[in-house]
Amino acid sequence: xxxxxxxxxxxxxxxxxxxxxxxxxxxxxxxxxxxxxxxxxxxxxxxxxxxxxxxxxxxxxxxxxxxxxxxxxxxxxxxxxxxxxxxxxxxxxxxxxxxxxxxxxxxxxxxxxxxxxxxxxxxxxxxxxxxxxxxxxxxxxxxxxxxxxxxxxxxxxxxxxxxxxxxxxxxxxxxxxxxxxxxxxxxxxxxxxxxxxxxxxxxxxxxxxxxxxxxxxxxxxxxxxxxxxxxxxxxxxxxxxxxxxxxxxxxxxxxxxxxxxxxxxxxxxxxxxxxxxxxxxxxxxxxxxxxxxxxxxxxxxxxxxxxxxx
Amino acid sequence: xxxxxxxxxxxxxxxxxxxxxxxxxxxxxxxxxxxxxxxxxxxxxxxxxxxxxxxxxxxxxxxxxxxxxxxxxxxxxxxxxxxxxxxxxxxxxxxxxxxxxxxxxxxxxxxxxxxxxxxxxxxxxxxxxxxxxxxxxxxxxxxxxxxxxxxxxxxxxxxxxxxxxxxxxxxxxxxxxxxxxxxxxxxxxxxxxxxxxxxxxxxxxxxxxxxxxxxxxxxxxxxxxxxxxxxxxxxxxxxxxxxxxxxxxxxxxxxxxxxxxxxxxxxxxxxxxxxxxxxxxxxxxxxxxxxxxxxxxxxxxxxxxxxxxxxxxxxxxxxxxxxxxxxxxxxxxx
Amino acid sequence: xxxxxxxxxxxxxxxxxxxxxxxxxxxxxxxxxxxxxxxxxxxxxxxxxxxxxxxxxxxxxxxxxxxxxxxxxxxxxxxxxxxxxxxxxxxxxxxxxxxxxxxxxxxxxxxxxxxxxxxxxxxxxxxxxxxxxxxxxxxxxxxxxxxxxxxxxxxxxxxxxxxxxxxxxxxxxxxxxxxxxxxxxxxxxxxxxxxxxxxxxxxxxxxxxxxxxxxxxxxxxxxxxxxxxxxxxxxxxxxxxxxxxxxxxxxxxxxxxxxxxxxxxxxxxxxxxxxxxxxxxxxxxxxxxxxxxxxxxxxxxxxxxxxxxxxxxxxxxxxxxxxxxxxxxxxxxx
Numbered sequence: 019x020x021x022x023x024x025x026x027x028x029x030x031x032x033x034x035x036x037x038x039x040x041x042x043x044x045x046x047x048x049x050x051x052x053x054x055x056x057x058x059x060x061x062x063x064x065x066x067x068x069x070x071x072x073x074x075x076x077x078x079x080x081x082x083x084x085x086x087x088x089x090x091x092x093x094x095x096x097x098x099x100x101x102x103x104x105x106x107x108x109x110x111x112x113x114x115x116x117x118x119x120x121x122x123x124x125x126x127x128x129x130x131x132x133x134x135x136x137x138x139x140x141x142x143x144x145x146x147x148x149x150x151x152x153x154x155x156x157x158x159x160x161x162x163x164x165x166x167x168x169x170x171x172x173x174x175x176x177x178x179x180x181x182x183x184x185x186x187x188x189x190x191x192x193x194x195x196x197x198x199x200x201x202x203x204x205x206x207x208x209x210x211x212x213x214x215x216x217x218x219x220x221x222x223x224x225x226x227x228x229x230x231x232x233x234x235x236x237x238x239x240x241x242x243x244x245x246x247x248x249x250x251x252x253x254x255x256x257x258x259x260x261x262x263x264x265x266x267x268x269x270x271x272x273x274x275x276x277x278x279x280x281x282x283x284x285x286x287x288x289x290x291x292x293x294x295x296x297x298x299x300x301x302x303x304x305x306x307x308x309x310x311x312x313x314x315x316x317x318x319x320x321x322x323x324x325x326x327x328x
Numbered sequence: 329x330x331x332x333x334x335x336x337x338x339x340x341x342x343x344x345x346x347x348x349x350x351x352x353x354x355x356x357x358x359x360x361x362x363x364x365x366x367x368x369x370x371x372x373x374x375x376x377x378x379x380x381x382x383x384x385x386x387x388x389x390x391x392x393x394x395x396x397x398x399x400x401x402x403x404x405x406x407x408x409x410x411x412x413x414x415x416x417x418x419x420x421x422x423x424x425x426x427x428x429x430x431x432x433x434x435x436x437x438x439x440x441x442x443x444x445x446x447x448x449x450x451x452x453x454x455x456x457x458x459x460x461x462x463x464x465x466x467x468x469x470x471x472x473x474x475x476x477x478x479x480x481x482x483x484x485x486x487x488x489x490x491x492x493x494x495x496x497x498x499x500x501x502x503x504x505x506x507x508x509x510x511x512x513x514x515x516x517x518x519x520x521x522x523x524x525x526x527x528x529x530x531x532x533x534x535x536x537x538x539x540x541x542x543x544x545x546x547x548x549x550x551x552x553x554x555x556x557x558x559x560x561x562x563x564x565x566x567x568x569x570x571x572x573x574x575x576x577x578x579x580x581x582x583x584x585x586x587x588x589x590x591x592x593x594x595x596x597x598x599x600x601x602x603x604x605x606x607x608x609x610x611x612x613x614x615x616x617x618x619x620x621x622x623x624x625x626x627x628x629x630x631x632x633x634x635x636x637x638x639x640x641x642x643x644x645x646x647x648x649x650x651x652x653x654x655x656x657x658x659x660x661x662x
Numbered sequence: 663x664x665x666x667x668x669x670x671x672x673x674x675x676x677x678x679x680x681x682x683x684x685x686x687x688x689x690x691x692x693x694x695x696x697x698x699x700x701x702x703x704x705x706x707x708x709x710x711x712x713x714x715x716x717x718x719x720x721x722x723x724x725x726x727x728x729x730x731x732x733x734x735x736x737x738x739x740x741x742x743x744x745x746x747x748x749x750x751x752x753x754x755x756x757x758x759x760x761x762x763x764x765x766x767x768x769x770x771x772x773x774x775x776x777x778x779x780x781x782x783x784x785x786x787x788x789x790x791x792x793x794x795x796x797x798x799x800x801x802x803x804x805x806x807x808x809x810x811x812x813x814x815x816x817x818x819x820x821x822x823x824x825x826x827x828x829x830x831x832x833x834x835x836x837x838x839x840x841x842x843x844x845x846x847x848x849x850x851x852x853x854x855x856x857x858x859x860x861x862x863x864x865x866x867x868x869x870x871x872x873x874x875x876x877x878x879x880x881x882x883x884x885x886x887x888x889x890x891x892x893x894x895x896x897x898x899x900x901x902x903x904x905x906x907x908x909x910x911x912x913x914x915x916x917x918x919x920x921x922x923x924x925x926x927x928x929x930x931x932x933x934x935x936x937x938x939x940x941x942x943x944x945x946x947x948x949x950x951x952x953x954x955x956x957x958x959x960x961x962x963x964x965x966x967x968x969x970x971x972x973x974x975x976x977x978x979x980x981x982x983x984x985x986x987x988x989x990x991x992x993x994x995x996x
Binding site: 523589 | 710711712826827828829856857858859860861862864865883885886887888889890891909914923924925927928929930931932934935938939940941942944945960
Binding site: 220224226228240 | 723725752753754755756757760763765768769770771772773774775782786821823837838841
C-alpha cells in the first residue's frame with residue numbers, strides 16, 4: 019500500500035466528517051429552534067427574545083455556523099440547551115449504555131450469524147440450508163420494534179421473567195440484546211452464506227481438492243480466507259454502526275443510551291448535543307471504514323499489489 | 329499530411345498509434361505513466377481483398393480493430409476509408425460510412441439482444457439507417473437468413489435458442505443486410521466449436537465470392553488466416569513485423585518472429601517432424617517494452633544493434649515488408 | 663514418442679457412464695466409455711465441447727461434485743476409484759493421480775502466494791501436519807526451477823494475479839508434481855494460452871513424462887497438439903468413444919467418419935488447403951443423445967441402424983473404433 023493511497027483515504031475521511039456535520043447543522047437550524055421546547059408555548063415574547071439572544075439563535079445561519087466551527091476547532095462543542103451542561107458531557111454519560119448493548123449484540127450477531135451462514139452454505143440445497151434461510155428471512159424481515167414488542171409480551175408480560183424497560187442490572191440488557199441479535203444475525207447469516215457459496219463454486223476449490231486435501235482442510239485454508247473478504251467488509255459496516263444502530267431498541271426499552279438521546283435532542287432541537295452525537299457517529303464510521311480498508315488490502319493481495327499489465 | 333491513395337485501396341491505415349494512461353492511485357502531481365499499445369502501424373486493404381491481422385496477446389490487433397470501429401480514438405495516425413479520413417469525420421458523415429463498414433465480433437451471444445427475435449435483429453440496421461418499413465425489411469431479412477444457411481423458422485426464435493455457430497451466422501446476416509463494402513471481423517470463430525468453425529469460414533468465403541466484399545480478418549489462428557486471406561500482417565507488441573501476400577509470407581517466412589510463430593503451431597500429421605525450435609520466454613510487459621526492436625530479447629538471431637535501433641517496415645524484393653535490421657542488412661548486401 | 667513406454671497398464675476405465683442429477687434431465691453426459699492408459703505414455707483425449715472428455719477426467723479422481731453419479735469402473739492399482747472409500751481417493755489425489763486445468767489463474771487461490779500453495783502440496787505428500795512451512799521452501803524452489811520458471815525465489819512470494827498465463831500454468835504443474843504422481847491428467851492446459859507459450863508448455867509436459875516416468879492424459883480439442891505430443895489418442899464425441907489407437911494410425915488414416923471430418927475441416931499451417939469441408943449440424947445435447955451413434959445426424963456415411971443401435975467395436979491391430987460404416991479409401995465429404 020503506498021502513501022498516496024493512505025493520504026487520499028484520510029483526506030476523504032476528514033471531508034466526510036466535516037460534510038456530515040455541516041449538513042446536520044444546517045438542517046437543524048433551518049427547521050426550527052428549541053425555544054418552544056424549553057420555555058413552552060405560553061412563554062412571553064420577552065422571555066423568548068432573551069432566550070434567543072442568550073443562545074445566539076437570532077444571528078444569521080452562517081454566523082452561527084462560523085461561530086460553531088471556530089469553537090469546535092478549539093474543542094468547545096457548546097452546551098446542551100436542554101440540560102445546561104456541556105454537550106459533550108451529556109453525550110458521554112449516555113455512552114456506556116449504548117456501548118454495552120451494542121458490543122454484546124454485535125459479538126453475538128457475528129458469532130451466530132457467521133456460523134449459521136457457514137453451516138447453511140456447506141449444506142447447500144439440503145433441508146438444513148432451507149430451514150436456516152427461512153429463519154433468516156423471517157429474522158431480517160421483521161422490523162426491530164415488532165421483534166421487541168413480541169419479546170416483551172412473551173418474557174415480561176406473559177412469563178414475567180425479564181423487565182420490559184429501564185436500566186439497572188444486567189437483566190435489563192437481555193431483551194434489548196436479544197432483539198438486536200435476532201434481526202442483525204439473520205442478515206449476517208444470509209450474507210455469509212452467499213459469500214461462502216460464491217467461493218465454494220470457484221475453480222480453485224477444485225484444484226485444492228485435486229491436491230488431495232480433505233474438505234475440512236479445503237474450507238479452512240482456501241474457502242474461508244476468500245470468503246472473509248466480503249464478510250469483513252460488511253463486518254466493518256456493522257461495527258461502524260456501533261453507536262448509531264440502537265436508536266429504536268433503546269427507545270422501546272427505555273435504555274438511556276445515545277440513540278435515545280439523539281431522538282430526544284432532535285425533537286427538541288438541542289442542536290449542540292445533536293452535533294456532538296453526529297460527530298461521534300461519523301468519526302466512528304470513518305475510522306472503522308479506514309481500518310477495514312487497511313485490513314482489506316492485507317486480506318486480498320489483488321488490491322494491494324497491483325498487476326503490472328492492464 | 330498528404331495521403332496518396334491508389335484508386336483500389338479501400339482502407340488505408342497510416343502510422344496508427346495508441347497509448348493508454350495507467351490509472352493507479354496517484355497524487356495529481358505525480359507524472360502519468362503510459363502503456364503504448366500501438367506503435368505506428370501501416371497497412372492497407374485493396375478492394376475485394378482479404379487482409380489477415382495476426383499476433384499473440386499484447387500485439388495490439390484488437391486495439392487496431394477497436395480504433396477502426398471508433399471505440400477508441402487513435403493517439404496518432406489516420407484511417408482513410410475510400411479517400412475519407414475517418415478520424416476527422418463526425419456525426420452524419422460518420423454514420424454514412426458506418427453503412428459501408430460492418431463488424432463481426434468474437435462473442436455472438438454478446439452481439440445479439442437476448443430479448444428480441446432473430447429476424448428483427450437482422451433488419452434492425454435498415455431501420456436505423458433508412459427509417460421504418462418492417463414488411464419489406466422482413467422479406468430482405470429472410471433472404472439473408474436463408475443465404476447463410478438457415479431457415480425462416482429460425483427467424484422467429486431468440487438467440488438463446490440457437491447454437492453458437494448459428495448465432496454467428498445470424499450476426500453475419502445482420503452485417504450483410506446493409507450491403508457493406510468492407511467487413512471487419514475480430515476473432516469471429518474463436519468462440520466456436522472446432523467442427524463449426526469451418527461452417528462460418530466457408531460462409532465468409534461464399535459471401536466474399538458472391539458480393540466481392542473486402543475483409544479484414546483479425547485472429548490468432550494462423551492456419552485459418554493462411555486459408556482465408558490473401559495478405560497477412562503479423563503483429564508483435566504494437567508493431568507490424570512482417571506483411572505480405574500469403575503465398576510469400578507463409579511459404580517462406582523471413583522475420584524471426586514469424587518463423588517462430590509458424591513453427592510453434594502444431595500440425596495434425598504425426599509423420600511430419602519439424603525441428604524443435606521453440607521460442608523462449610514470454611511477451612514482455614507493455615509498461616516496460618524492450619529498447620530498439622521489441623522482439624530482440626527473445627530473438628534467436630538478435631545482434632547488439634537490435635537493442636538500440638527500432639527497425640522500420642521495409643519492402644523486400646519479393647514484395648513483402650518486414651521490420652528487421654538483419655534482413656535489411658542482408659538485403660543491402662545483395 | 664515416449665522412449666520408456668511399455669505395455670504395463672496403469673489406469674483402465676471400464677464402461678464409464680456419468681451424469682448429473684438435475685441437469686440434462688438426468689441423462690448421462692458420458693455413456694459407456696472405456697479406455698486404457700499405460701505407464702510412461704501420453705494419451706490424447708480429443709473432442710469438442712459436449713464430448714464428455716473433461717467429465718471423464720474429473721470422474722477418474724471423483725471431482726464431479728455432489729450431483730454427479732457414475733456407473734462402471736475406473737481401475738487404478740487394483741482399486742476402483744469410483745467406489746473406493748473416501749480416505750483412499752483423497753490419498754490418491756495429488757499423490758498418485760494429479761490434475762491440471764485450463765486457465766490456470768482461475769484455478770489458483772488468489773489470496774495465497776505461489777510459494778504457500780506449492781508448499782501446501784509438498785506437505786501433503788509427506789503427510790505432515792500443515793504448520794510451519796519453511797522446511798519445504800528449498801524443495802518448492804526446486805520444483806519451480808524444474809518447470810522452467812525464471813527467478814523462482816522471487817516468485818515464491820508472488821500471487822497468481824501477478825503472473826502471466828504461461829507462468830501460472832507452470833506453477834500449477836509444479837504444485838501437482840509435488841506429490842510425485844504416476845499419472846497426470848491435463849485438462850486443456852494450453853487452450854487459453856498463446857501458441858508460442860503452448861509450445862513451451864507441451865515441451866515441458868513431454869520432458870516431465872520422460873524424466874519422471876509419469877503417464878499423462880492430455881485433453882484437448884486440437885488435433886495438432888495430439889499429433890505432436892501424444893503416443894496414443896482417444897477421440898470422443900457426444901459422450902462416447904468414436905475411435906482410439908496410436909496417433910500414427912488414427913490421425914493419418916482415420917477410420918471413423920467423425921475423425922475424418924474433423925481432420926478435413928481444419929486448415930493447415932504447412933500447406934494451403936483447397937477447401938475446408940463443413941460438418942453440418944450441431945453437437946447434440948445430452949438429453950438428445952440417441953441410442954446409437956451420437957454422430958448419426960451429421961455423418962455422411964450414415965445408414966438406418968446408426969441412430970438406434972450402438973455401433974460395433976471394430977479392432978484393427980492396435981486401434982479400434984465404433985462404426986457401422988467406417989471410412990474407406992478415397993472418401994469424399996460433400
